[in-house]
Amino acid sequence: MFIKLDQKVIDLLCCPLCKAGVIQSKEKEYFVCTNCATKYPLRVVNVGDHSEQVYDFRIQYPSFCIPKSNEVWNESQRGFELYGKKQSSQDDLGYYLAQIDGVNEIYTQEFHMRGAVLDVGGHQGRLRHFLSTQEVPLYVSIDPSLWVFENIQHQPNLLEAYPCLSQSCNFLAACAEELPFISNSFDWVHMRSVVDHFEDPFKAFKEAYRVLRPNGNLLVGLAIMEKLTSHAPTVLSVRTRIRLRLEREGMIGLLKSAQRRFAGFFRSREVSEEDHHIFSFTHAELKELLLATGFVVSKEHWQKPPFNYCIYLSASAHKSTRG
Numbered sequence: 001m002f003i004k005l006d007q008k009v010i011d012l013l014c015c016p017l018c019k020a021g022v023i024q025s026k027e028k029e030y031f032v033c034t035n036c037a038t039k040y041p042l043r044v045v046n047v048g049d050h051s052e053q054v055y056d057f058r059i060q061y062p063s064f065c066i067p068k069s070n071e072v073w074n075e076s077q078r079g080f081e082l083y084g085k086k087q088s089s090q091d092d093l094g095y096y097l098a099q100i101d102g103v104n105e106i107y108t109q110e111f112h113m114r115g116a117v118l119d120v121g122g123h124q125g126r127l128r129h130f131l132s133t134q135e136v137p138l139y140v141s142i143d144p145s146l147w148v149f150e151n152i153q154h155q156p157n158l159l160e161a162y163p164c165l166s167q168s169c170n171f172l173a174a175c176a177e178e179l180p181f182i183s184n185s186f187d188w189v190h191m192r193s194v195v196d197h198f199e200d201p202f203k204a205f206k207e208a209y210r211v212l213r214p215n216g217n218l219l220v221g222l223a224i225m226e227k228l229t230s231h232a233p234t235v236l237s238v239r240t241r242i243r244l245r246l247e248r249e250g251m252i253g254l255l256k257s258a259q260r261r262f263a264g265f266f267r268s269r270e271v272s273e274e275d276h277h278i279f280s281f282t283h284a285e286l287k288e289l290l291l292a293t294g295f296v297v298s299k300e301h302w303q304k305p306p307f308n309y310c311i312y313l314s315a316s317a318h319k320s321t322r323g
Contacts, residue, residue: 107130121192139170142174
């Protein structure tokens with residue numbers, strides 16, 4: 001009902017370790033690599049009054065030889081998942097609507113994704129709220145967390161805010177650093193609020209470049225914690241936005257919008273006891289990382305207040321088409 005894996009996605013799969021092809025077992029209980037024999041099993045996820053299944057393409061290390069960087073990431077990820085579960089248990093409609101309002105301009109005005117879209121760290125696939133099925137015939141979400149669909153059926157406010165979640169989502173458990181897709185598979189790769197959680201952002205960007213088609217695009221959304229005075233909106237621009245909304249929706253609409261946005265702002269500022277980010281990038285560092293991994297930055301846009309410390313950048317993968 002909530003999770004699926006269409007045949008056209010299966011046709012794009014490969015081993016995340018060695019990039020060789022994979023085949024599905026007769027019982028459909030796992031995929032296995034035709035080269036290195038690594039198995040990627042089917043896992044059970046509780047979504048409410050029933051269970052669903054997800055293929056797990058994460059790399060599973062034996063407990064006695066986990067790389068140190070992976071140990072650090074695992075510890076951070078466990079804390080982040082506990083925080084995420086706490087947030088989802090509140091099922092706050094105002095919070096969800098504030099999230100949508102905060103990024104609506106990003107996906108409906110500033111950046112337009114079309115074709116095959118891979119959402120890295122895409123959670124339950126909420127990005128679909130802003131995408132047209134006619135313009136995006138293939139959408140796939142991957143996330144290292146299996147819990148993201150846990151009890152989704154018992155979150156009525158979430159399903160009201162994001163009607164798209166009632167539609168089955170192509171979903172795999174996988175990590176950005178080892179994408180289980182063949183090269184040149186997608187037109188867009190999307191990474192929102194995840195790059196600073198990656199174990200290895202450099203490798204993740206290189207993987208994004210690999211799976212993008214020639215001239216495909218990577219869209220990154222990230223909180224930049226340095227001072228952004230040169231990008232801060234002027235008083236005039238804020239006044240203009242207020243005036244335009246007032247003209248469109250009246251005072252009641254303006255007040256409701258403000259309530260949603262600032263409720264979302266204060267909820268977003270809530271932090272758990274520890275910081276679960278692995279990295280903290282400056283604006284310049286993020287752009288340098290994109291250049292270092294082969295991308296050419298094509299556009300950047302700062303999110304509107306109160307989230308104007310978040311930047312969105314699109315970058316093209318200019319690949320040679322010569323054989």
